[in-house]
Amino acid sequence: MTDFQVPIWGYWLMGIGLAAFIVMLGMYIRKNRGFKRPLFASPYVLWLVIFTVIPCLLVAYFSFTDPAGNFTLDNFKNFWDSNFNARKAMDQEELNMYLSMGLTLEDLGLARNSINIDTLVFSLWMAFLCTAICLLLGYPAAHIMADRNFKLGPTLVILFIVPMWMNFLLRTIAMMSLLEDNGLINNVLEMVGIGRQKLLNNTAAVQLGMVYNFLPFMVFPIYNVLNKMDYKLSEAAMDLGCDHWHTFYKVTLPLSVPGVVSGITMVFMPAVTTFYISRLLGGGKISLFGDLIEAKFLSTSLQEWNVGSALSLIMMVLILLSLGLLRRVDPEGEGGGMV
Amino acid sequence: MKKLVSLVSVLVLCFSMLPLNNAFADQEVVNVYNWYDYMDEDVFALFEEETGIHVNKMYFTTNEDMMVQLRVSPGAYDLVFPSDYCVERMIAEGLIAEINFDNVPNLVNVNPDLINPDYDPENKYSVPFMWGTVGILYNTKKVEEEVNSWSILWDEKYADDIIMLDSIRDTLGVTLKYLGYSMNSRNLVELKAATDKLIEQKPLVKAYYVDETKDKMAAGDAALAVVYSGDALYAMELNEDLDYAVPKEGSNVWIDPMVIPATAKNKENAEKLINFLCRPDIAQKNCEYIWYSSPNAAAIELMGEDYTENTTINPDPSVLERCEFFHDIPDNYLTIYNSFWSQVKNAK
């Protein structure tokens, strides 16, 4: 393990790709006898290929190879069983010596271990919780602000954007200093007579940090959709005898689904992959899937980089799958996110 | 609209000039890659003043981080401060260059006992910078009993009041030591026992930190912490309730040498800086700032009793006898160490 090896065919592939791109461009121009508008996209096509498609392929390449560049599925097996590589790295004779002494793999700490999967499940759970809390807190807020009779609404929405102008790491650190053993909240609790509590370095603190960071991403799209909604619809429902709750349930809520979907996407995705929030507020005790991936790429062993790539690939596929599911609920992408 | 466009273009021009200015400045530089708070920054200022060579400072948190960076950013660093066991690996992998000792006449000041160490037997690649021990820093207000064993880190009395090192070799190492094994163990039964011990301890742990520990301890945030001796002295200086002990089961003693990466672009400047750091007055200045034990015999002479009477910085030979150096572990055991450590970090 001395250096990162680029297989020679990698360079060939890149060169051939570039040449093919230029040839195709030339053919297109000839065929259309001149410069047609779609050609304006060609620089970006090249950019996309170099900086998005090739890097994704590289992640895939690393996932399916070992440090020497040979094809292998070990990285995925290692996801399933975090001890897989450790067991493989072990000298077989040495291992047999242990086993002949009557020790089992369990005793040697090399039995199947599911921490990678456990961590993924835990991350998904945390992200789900975060999304649910953001939705519960954010929907009413968006609904109140989108009310036509509430004049302050549009101004208040801007107040939800403004915190994002401040570096989010610093905001998270500020959150940390609030929660510290002798931080502001604990000082207040002490004064009120409740006494100091352990607020930092636990799951709740990480969850709080996630909600704090991602809440605006939920409020926005919902507000956008509600704001654009034809208010006459709900007025008509009221005229026809619906009460407030029925109108909300039958008219407003279904119409706001695109906003909710896009809000869920924008909260769930970063929540499931975050690693700095858990690091800062969890004191290195709480490990999310993002932490796991980051740790792999901070390891000296090159093998870990391959495993990390496999984990990234799994994460990528998971996200794409869940996005596909959400697309079905909101096929037009009407929520439109932040834009 | 026109105005806005022209304003933006002017801004762009201004900004785009800046990084180029930096990149093409023809000033002599040396790129130093060091641990956080491991150097009196005034020393660099003095060096710049005397030689006109500009020092670019970069920092790492663990040896593992540093090794990765060294590999993925070749040519970015001219002088690095790894730990002893890493030097073994770096030499084996050809990552570091032989030092031209003609440029380092101040080597004569270094304690001869520390020359030709295990990790660099012919003393071609490294010059010792600091050395120290690993031990327990504790708050006497919160811990009334005597601290002389690692076992106190597993005492439920101190639940949520213990800070451990977020560093794979150190933490597994002290646990192995506590269980009576070698810190360089390559015995699966021993490693498994240490891993289980750490997982068992996790509910008691307040946090896994490296650089944060000393400030948290100084602020009185925790009762016990596993720390490097220099961090301990730094915190003790700020908070007089703190004390430091090297447990009776033994611990780690380490040397942090200075090395020059094989890909260094400013090797001579790096050698000049090494020589500068070996000058007695500079070594003294550094030692008094970062509180680690100095390998510089001439500097120790300058510091006199302040240094020799301090048992944390100048531990008794009987303490050192209990301690052990880390050695590099081969790749296959590294995989096992990584896997076990990941079990500790991901345990719920």
Place this chain on the structure above:
Amino acid sequence: MMKILKRFYLGLILLFLYVPIVVLIVQSFNAGESRAVWEGFSLTWYGKLFNDPNIMKSLWVTVSIAVLAALFSTILGTLAAIGIHAMRKRPQAIMLTLNNIPMTMPDIVTGISLMLLFIFTKVERGYVTMLLAHITFDVPYVILSVMPKLKQMNKHSYEAALDLGATPMYALLHVILPEVMPGVITGAMLAFTLSLDDFTISYFTTSPLVQNLSTLIYSQARKGIKPTMNALSALMFVVLLLLLLLVNKRSSKQE
């Protein structure tokens, strides 16, 4: 009654969002270094801020990268949007899907994949690689803001201009661009903001020698953030807030 309850609820949420920011700003005026104890009002940290070479350097890196990335990604993205808009259905769908990838991919995966690219091609990571990475994640957002404006405009004006003898460049600059300008500006602003605040992708695509504010803060978080950082972010916060107000005022005047 309901009204008061609603306002109270909004107030609570905003309190939750703003308390840490207020704390941050208050800390920047604290005479002492402690984050918990108030030792009197002072401006020392603001003074120290301008003398801290690390912070100043990373400030330049951050701002210059944000400006350059916004500039390049706006050009690239606007051109791409015009091109994609004129494509036939099939290639258009492919392009839009491809364009979605960088937006939907988790930041950590984008960062790692770009890092692998740079390591693989032996490009030394630093200022340029960070800039390239920022442009990469900015462009899709520019395209997303320009596309709707293109849909609104007359389909045939570009061809008409060409028929009347305009070169493609001339038609682009004088026919299409003025029409889509609002979308372009939104896109540029968005790109600038995203780039200013990015941490994860920068973290993986730069070397420790070139740090932007986010990566600097992350590395300092380990050994305790100095209040100078708070002072800087408070300043930036105020400047950006003023800019926002200014832009809002201008646009409301134009209406």
